[in-house]
Amino acid sequence: MGLRENAAAAAGRTLAADEQHEYEQDPEQETYVDLMAGYEPGDGDPEMVPVHLAWLRVRKEIRAIAKGEQYNAAGTRYNFRGVDTVVNTFGPVTLKHGINVFPVEVDATYRDTTTSKGNKMRECTVTVSWMVLGPKGDALPMLLKSQGEALDSADKGTAKAQSVALRVLLLSAGLTPTHDKDPDASHVERGNEAPARSAESYRDEILDKKTSQGRLQQIGYELSNLQMMNRQVQNETGEMETLGSLGRRIHAERSGGGQ
Template sequence: MSTLAERAAAAAGRAETIEPTEHNGDFAGTESEPLPDLSGYVPAEGEEWADIPVHIAWLRVRRDISFIGKGDAYVENGKKKYDFRGYERTVAAFGPITLKHGVSVIPYRITPSHRDAKSGKGTPMREATTKVTWRVYGPRGDFFEMESEGESLDYADKGTAKAQTIAQRVVLLVGGLIPTGAPDSDESNIERGEAPVRPATSYLDEICDPHTSAGRLRQIHYELRSTRQLGTLVTNEVGDEEAIGDMVVRIGKERAAGGAQ
């Protein structure tokens, strides 16, 4: 299979191979295969965009790209953790080919949201989530829309830009149906473990709360029965020891009788 640089050169209408630049990973802590230098790309002389609808132009873009491998690697403490397809690699593939077919992918509507967060070490961070509506224009000026979301954590002021970058990578790869050549995720199977059992004592505040509905009390009784905890002794609302199952039934009856008066 041809390299990314060779495909980019072919898309540009050039016979020669574009010489790769030095390492140009798009995230700190990554190692990457060389990317083609597309900074000076212009459509080949005499190249004309076909007068076709946008959906046909997009199909031709997909046909010409066909594959982007996971050529970027995340490295931590000198050890590779995983491979991925970075933003720069994705744009390097789509850039010249969308130019070749007269296609533009433009952000039309951006809906950001932010919240404070912390790293695993407790360092304050800012979480940015961005939903973007993209318009894909063809050579005629007609378009269709796609949506994607990006999420990022950042210590400074780059969170929104990172989230939008991720959203762009997602829409190109997903909207382009671009395979990675990596093993299918269905080839591995992880069995779920048993969910931890909620302890009986954790229900006490809810059981004693006068605003807890009769329906919720019945649900609590069912949950305790399902986990075989109805006989668990707890300290009830008056300080006496009582089986929690009996406590739920008693309080339920008391509230029902009070409501009937």
């Protein structure tokens, strides 16, 4: 029994046959209507494929975006892929394959700050939820989110931050490589390095009367860095002694401390 039948029963009457027919719901109205069912692509229109396939075709066509722009100011220098470069690359290709990207929710926060020169700026950080639609009107099964951050001295911080968020979305969802040279692709052969000195060679230099006091101190630093201070060697009397002890003793004797 429907709402109208219930209302009639509560009033102590029943609906007439014509009233029942008048308010009977047409079952065809409950049927989903596909607005694209009769659509036939014209010249230049995208192929009517599901959104995930259309997005895959976009990725296959773009392949990579190099870091062709350079920031060089205040002693800082690096390469990057700017917003305009990314949007100009994705724009025509998404249009070709019928992909639409819409921001459906923007969550922004603001903070006042200053530059190193004392100029007042406003920082804007946004989290944007995006809907990606395909040529058939179907959407990816979840909203995609990306963040952007920007500084501005006037009223453009929010727009800048959203532009950065769009760049992040396109590069991330597109898995867009840079085609920069992989660090592992280069191999450098090391030159012939001087072999590590033996404990005996240090002993001979310490015992050499031509070795200066300054050089003896330097040998002590080298032995400490090489963790060889406790290495045992045969001293000038034929006894076993550590290099550290030998060096300190010889240094003291030559400076008059051992007399």
